Amino acid sequence: MNGLRRRLPSSGSLFVFEAAARHENFTRAADELNVTQPAVSRALAALEAHLGTRLFRRGKPGARLTEDGMILKNVVVSAFSQIDNALREVESRRTGKSRVTLSVSTAFTTHWLMPRISRFQAAFPEVDLRFQLISGAVSGPLGDVDLAMRYSAPGDEQGRFVMQEAYVPVIAPGDQGAGAKGDAAPLIQLEGNEMNRFPGGEGWTRGEADSQLSFSDYSVVVQAALVGQGVAAGWLNVVAHWICEQRLLPTRDSVIVRPGRACRVIQRQDGPQVDIADQVAQWLVRELREDVIRMHELYPELGIGALLDPLSDRGDGI
Template sequence: MSNNHAKRRLPPLGALTAFEAAARHQSFSRAAQELHLTHGAISRAVAQIEERIGVELFVRRNRRVYLTTAGQRLLKTTSESLDALSHTVEEIHRHNSASPFLTVSCEPSLAMRWLMPRLGAFRELCPGLNIDLRMAGGSIDLLSENCDIAIRRMDFKVKADYQVTRLCSELAGPVCSKAYWESVQQDLNKASWLHSRTRPNAWDEWKSAYGMEKMIPNNEQHFDHFFYTLQAAQDQLGIAIGSAPLVSDDLKIQRLIAPLGMQPTGCDYALLTLDELNSDPRIAAFSNWLLEQVTR
């Protein structure tokens, strides 16, 4: 057996990851929570390393753990090694432009009501690039979630190292079917107000913008998601606060109307990427196509 081979007889990476978390927190319980493992799994991983190297890494006293001198040395090296691995994996992920797939994370309502109806046109334009569409909203870790690009409503703080490319401004206002608006005699007070639990403040924000804070509807109905609220408005169940671009197609063909108009909310939709758009031909093709779509 060569010396080089002997040097590579390291504990499993999973055990080292568990040790690093336990050593950093100086708590097996906190490490278990961070890694979504059990306390016993962390304890076994540490014991595996200790058995392999024949040295105790922690001193256990009164249900608490403290790093030994050997544990402190191993923590320093393990942390540096895991950081280096993470950096290398990130670099590989960022520059894998040869992949025939592009993983896109998009706000669910925007995906269903605006993006998906247009993806057929993108496939015709770039038949060799397959879009892996994942629906999610809010903050995102592109690297850990294995996404190349995210389309988001910018109502949260973005990581400082992300590239943010503005798509369009959001517009909002009450929307309903033309028949429903006529059935309530074009009177907002007589309408049933439709609410979304994912955007619970939509009506209050609209009322505040128009100085109508004291207005109280006669009837209200709540839905779990913004998409369902808009569908309910389309099905003549009431009037909802709709936003463009989500309802842009509906307004064009008058499936919905905005009888009181739509105004900017002060919030934008944007693309989030790890690097500049042109650094990856897949991202460049998709983002350029998206930017053309929002200007139509």
Template structure:
């Protein structure tokens, strides 16, 4: 008789999938409504079961190992299949309309999620599914119904409406500024590691450097997978980050992050968060979400300017 392969527990797989998708034990804990230690325990249990390390653990940040990336691709696909099957099975009974939104995990967790309750109350018939990914979700091809993207709005074959501008400044933990060597001029940041997300020199660093006359060619950069990790690494004092004020306002308010050079704030009108929709039109559910999101973003911008 063939031996049946014993699968890891569903709890361990859920903890791993959420942590790998969000690249954060704390954010995974928030999503699954458990403690961070519970998530860490389940992931360690899974690693022991598989006999491989799935994550590289750093101070306040994690990254997938090569084995972890390969395993996540399969586990994530399996959970997506389960989610889709559940939606299809549930829809005829509840008459819910599913709406899929593609966006960055950092925007989902740090800006959108805390505001979603008002949308759910206004539109209980819409089953909102957030799909956080680094890669741009395919709006035209139907991978998602709408998307929220960060940048300058220069995407082809889609309709892009700016939701709100982004204020940028270099930020770090207060401890980084201690001592006589704290940065006093824009070029002084080159003494520190520059924390970046996804690409070696994201456009926001280039835009800031161009505005304030800094040559980044010899900068020491630390490339991290996601902006959530950039924020956590900055909070841990591992370098200087480009602060997206819409996402880090709680950390600035609490003093966990401070502006390294308060006089070098970049308010470039073209840089911001964009609502991306297909040119061919939208469903009623997508239109309702876009209207709610646009109004919510408008209120945030108004509150910030008053």
């Protein structure tokens, strides 16, 4: 172990390296570690200087591992996984609870999971549920979490199929324009989306709106729609609870927009929590699919029930 300490500038450099190697992006690694991107760059440069080799090829769109970097990554990932498993087992023995970590969007956690967290706790009193929250695009590898909700391209059958990705224009009951197309209501947008339209939704290209709201986090987009600030694109796996509760309504003449991806729950295949994580994954899938069935019963004209067919993955916008 003394030899290992001499080969590293600091033990923390391995944590920085693992995050950067997993994301192949220094900015995303910095966000995960809650430090600045220059701090990550400096730490990795110091590690490379200490080892006397390049671990990354810097450039756009990100940083790619060299052959030496891949050798180190494989060993570090394996070692970290073993340490994490041991710590989880120690914690479980001490608390009597199994810790399950879920990687999901802030919007899904806020608007779908939190309203039913008491049901989860009743079903899994022995589980300590932790979160890796993603405020931007829901992507990235599983990493060291137990479960992750991700969107997959057609043909990618990794993980448990939940539903086809889809969204519809939604608005709060009684909001200005509710029950109509929503033309009179302000448009609530996620930053980075094209303004004034719902992509792929024929009939929803609008003229210049007098009032628009734009947010960087989709959870805030949904919250703004809930409190009656306008019409928003409602991703069905996120807003399913509020549609079933009729706190959000599809606008009249809504079209269902299907980008062509599938929502899936990916599961870690090793560690002491595999069995309980599998049960949690089954619960998530079952609850979401029950919401899809309920939405279909409320709005059969939208054809929401077809989203439960894993082969129904056309990204045709209708």
